[in-house]
Amino acid sequence: MPTPSPRRTVSRRALGGLAAGAAATAGLAACGGGSAGDEGPVTLRFTWWGADARHQYTEQIIQAFNEEHPDIQVEGEFTEWSGYWDRLATNVAANDAPDIIQMDAIYLRSYADRGALLDLSQLEGLDTSAIDSNALDTGETGDGLFGLVIGVVPLGVMTNPGIVQAAGQQVPDDTTWTWDDYNALGAAISAATPEGTYGVANGGIDEAGLQLWVKQLGGAFYDDEGNVTLDPAMVTDWYEYNLGLIESGAAGPVTLAMERAVAALDQSGIATNTIAMQPYWATQINALAGASGQPLTLLRPPTQSVGGEPGVYYKPSMFWSASARTEHPEQVATFLDYLVNSQAVADLMLTERGIPANTAIRDYITPKLSETDRQAIEYTDSLADVVEDTPPSAPAGASNIEEIVRRYGSQVLFGELQPAAAAEAMVEELTNAVGTA
Amino acid sequence: MSALGELRTLKGQQSTDKRDTKVAYLFLLPWFAGLFLITIGPMAASLYLAFTDYNLIQPPEWAGLDNFQRMLTDDRLHNSLKVTFLYVFISVPLQLALALALAVLLDRGLRGLPLYRSIYYLPSLLGASVAIAVLWRQIFGTQGLVNQILALVGIDGRGWISDPSTALGTIIILNVWTFGAPMVIFLAGLRQIPRMYYEAASTEGAGRWRQFRSVTLPLLTPIIFFNLVLQLIHAFQSFTQAFVVSGGTGGPSDSTMFYTLYLYQSGFQNFDMGYASALAWLLVIIIGVFTAINFYASKLWVFYDD
Numbered sequence: 007m008p009t010p011s012p013r014r015t016v017s018r019r020a021l022g023g024l025a026a027g028a029a030a031t032a033g034l035a036a037c038g039g040g041s042a043g044d045e046g047p048v049t050l051r052f053t054w055w056g057a058d059a060r061h062q063y064t065e066q067i068i069q070a071f072n073e074e075h076p077d078i079q080v081e082g083e084f085t086e087w088s089g090y091w092d093r094l095a096t097n098v099a100a101n102d103a104p105d106i107i108q109m110d111a112i113y114l115r116s117y118a119d120r121g122a123l124l125d126l127s128q129l130e131g132l133d134t135s136a137i138d139s140n141a142l143d144t145g146e147t148g149d150g151l152f153g154l155v156i157g158v159v160p161l162g163v164m165t166n167p168g169i170v171q172a173a174g175q176q177v178p179d180d181t182t183w184t185w186d187d188y189n190a191l192g193a194a195i196s197a198a199t200p201e202g203t204y205g206v207a208n209g210g211i212d213e214a215g216l217q218l219w220v221k222q223l224g225g226a227f228y229d230d231e232g233n234v235t236l237d238p239a240m241v242t243d244w245y246e247y248n249l250g251l252i253e254s255g256a257a258g259p260v261t262l263a264m265e266r267a268v269a270a271l272d273q274s275g276i277a278t279n280t281i282a283m284q285p286y287w288a289t290q291i292n293a294l295a296g297a298s299g300q301p302l303t304l305l306r307p308p309t310q311s312v313g314g315e316p317g318v319y320y321k322p323s324m325f326w327s328a329s330a331r332t333e334h335p336e337q338v339a340t341f342l343d344y345l346v347n348s349q350a351v352a353d354l355m356l357t358e359r360g361i362p363a364n365t366a367i368r369d370y371i372t373p374k375l376s377e378t379d380r381q382a383i384e385y386t387d388s389l390a391d392v393v394e395d396t397p398p399s400a401p402a403g404a405s406n407i408e409e410i411v412r413r414y415g416s417q418v419l420f421g422e423l424q425p426a427a428a429a430e431a432m433v434e435e436l437t438n439a440v441g442t443a
Numbered sequence: 444m445s446a447l448g449e450l451r452t453l454k455g456q457q458s459t460d461k462r463d464t465k466v467a468y469l470f471l472l473p474w475f476a477g478l479f480l481i482t483i484g485p486m487a488a489s490l491y492l493a494f495t496d497y498n499l500i501q502p503p504e505w506a507g508l509d510n511f512q513r514m515l516t517d518d519r520l521h522n523s524l525k526v527t528f529l530y531v532f533i534s535v536p537l538q539l540a541l542a543l544a545l546a547v548l549l550d551r552g553l554r555g556l557p558l559y560r561s562i563y564y565l566p567s568l569l570g571a572s573v574a575i576a577v578l579w580r581q582i583f584g585t586q587g588l589v590n591q592i593l594a595l596v597g598i599d600g601r602g603w604i605s606d607p608s609t610a611l612g613t614i615i616i617l618n619v620w621t622f623g624a625p626m627v628i629f630l631a632g633l634r635q636i637p638r639m640y641y642e643a644a645s646t647e648g649a650g651r652w653r654q655f656r657s658v659t660l661p662l663l664t665p666i667i668f669f670n671l672v673l674q675l676i677h678a679f680q681s682f683t684q685a686f687v688v689s690g691g692t693g694g695p696s697d698s699t700m701f702y703t704l705y706l707y708q709s710g711f712q713n714f715d716m717g718y719a720s721a722l723a724w725l726l727v728i729i730i731g732v733f734t735a736i737n738f739y740a741s742k743l744w745v746f747y748d749d
Contacts, residue, residue: 088691091711091712092711095499095500095711095714096499096711098499098500099499099500099716116714117500120498120500120501121500121501122500259585259601259602260605261585261601261602261605261606261695262585262602262605263605264602264605264606264694264695265584265585265602265604265605267690267694268689268690268691268692268694269690402498402714403713403714405712405713405714406708406712406713409692409708409712412692412694413692413694413696413697416607416694416695416696417696420606420607420695420696422607422696439713443498443714
């Protein structure tokens with residue numbers, strides 16, 4: 007609904023619903039020009055999840071946009087991650103979805119396949135030409151473009167060289183190392199460092215870790231049609247490897263990992279300098295190095311065998327989506343275009359929402375970045391020769407994949423389930439969840 | 444006065460009654476509005492949704508008894524029932540016993556009673572809050588207070604909250620700790636017991652324990668019953684503690700997967716609102732059955748002194 011601005015007293019206020027259509031056209035005509043005629047500005051609701059720093063600069067983005075576009079009034083709504091999805095689900099159910107929605111890959115198809123999102127490829131005024139085409143594809147389902155990728159980020163092994171060297175070890179050559187090397191190095195570090203410091207973090211409970219493992223073995227969770235294709239044998243293999251990390255002493259007690267799995271980033275092993283190596287999304291180096299206070303470095307993930315593929319891919323960090331029920335698609339396009347193509351936005355956002363998928367913007371911000379941000383970009387660029395296609399995103403019904411992986415993984419690590427049985431049960435649950443969605 | 448006059452008076456009386464009733468309803472209107480809009484309406488909607496397949500985004504589709512059939516083979520549901528029953532039947536008796544014991548102690552005419560009462564009541568005000576649940580995570584964490592104290596006496600602690608064999612225990616302790624509300628009710632109940640019974644009992648030579656068993660306990664049974672019903676219903680509906688302590692996961696490995704948490708996950712994380720609604724109604728039935736059993740059994744042990 008067009009909310010009449012107090013500054014612009016509108017005589018046509020009474021026209022109500024009719025004005026909505028008129029305002030939309032007026033908005034389009036006024037796009038960028040700033041002459042809104044005698045219409046009140048169109049209000050767009052914009053929602054995102056994140057922490058305080060993100061809220062602050064996103065509010066600044068909104069303010070800058072609103073000043074540049076007096077005919078559009080964007081209003082921000084935000085929460086942290088966990089409350090965000092409850093709220094979005096209820097808003098959508100109540101036909102009260104925000105116009106612009108920050109979206110995650112595991113939820114994208116849950117909303118898109120059920121018709122809740124707008125096909126962005128149909129929007130005029132949204133220029134996606136500068137966005138890396140592989141990255142852009144990650145927001146597509148068979149029916150259209152429902153997520154406009156904001157940033158990409160690869161997985162890397164976050165490493166604290168200080169701990170590695172204190173243990174009398176060398177930071178390994180990451181172009182040749184294998185998972186066996188990772189285990190052996192981890193065990194050596196655990197043995198040579200004080201009680202409570204470990205070489206590597208426990209694996210076996212994180213979805214990203216399993217994705218990587220499966221990719222290295224040539225498999226995938228899902229196919230392009232959204233069917234579950236995860237091979238239980240690969241999951242079993244992953245469980246066994248991660249049990250081996252505990253056995254060798256490379257990783258610490260499982261309870262510690264369970265605690266950290268739900269704790270804030272600054273309580274993690276890397277952040278508290280009690281773990282030397284742990285896989286993370288590359289851009290997390292910024293927050294982790296800040297919390298740790300020590301220099302960190304990013305290594306390529308180990309491979310299954312010498313000379314094997316590291317299986318890395320650019321994960322879409324998040325997307326911009328729009329509600330299928332928005333009354334103002336033209337204004338939504340204007341705002342989305344501003345978000346992904348404007349240098350003013352890039353100045354504020356930098357890599358906080360991932361390394362920009364817009365290559366022009368990425369080049370533009372690189373000189374402005376902090377040391378750690380640049381490390382993330384350099385690492386990402388260094389993968390160019392080995393990077394693989396991004397796996398298909400989670401189909402509808404698989405939005406709780408992280409929880410499923412963690413639950414079965416913890417049952418294995420605690421010895422409640424045998425690896426093979428857990429792998430079978432996990433794939434079955436996932437298949438059922440997707441099949442009944 | 445004639446019969447007619449009497450009739451007139453009676454009629455007048457009646458009309459005053461009617462007017463009073465109308466006024467009463469008028470005053471009750473805000474409450475009724477709340478009841479119908481916020482309680483009955485959503486309940487009716489959820490009853491309907493319980494028989495549908497509803498993913499929150501697309502309109503619900505009629506599914507008959509599918510959701511209820513699915514409950515029979517849902518292992519995670521059965522596990523969540525087990526967790527919830529364990530929690531209810533361990534924490535409620537413990538909590539009531541502690542509340543009663545402290546109420547009896549405080550009833551001894553302690554100096555500074557209001558202060559103690561407030562101190563013991565404090566956890567009840569805080570117990571269901573997010574802040575306390577977060578605090579709990581710190582206290583029972585691997586590097587938490589409990590382990591630091593244990594380390595002083597040379598015992599190697601563990602991650603109490605992150606170990607599936609002890610995680611539920613920490614939440615039970617959290618609930619037992621919030622004994623303040625039943626304690627205050629017990630205190631009020633103890634005050635109601637006429638002193639003369641105790642005087643008579645002590646004249647007869649009854650010791651303190653005997654007095655407690657033969658005078659206090661029987662006369663307090665209505666209060667115990669009241670607390671039991673209340674706390675049982677309350678415990679079945681527990682959500683916040685498990686949600687916050689486990690970080691919303693019900694983990695580690697579903698060991699704190701309370702019924703309500705599973706319901707919430709089904710509805711909001713798995714987009715399975717039809718099933719979640721059916722689960723909500725199963726909970727209503729479970730609580731109803733236990734409350735009914737409670738009331739029925741109360742005839743056998745609750746003693747009304749009137």
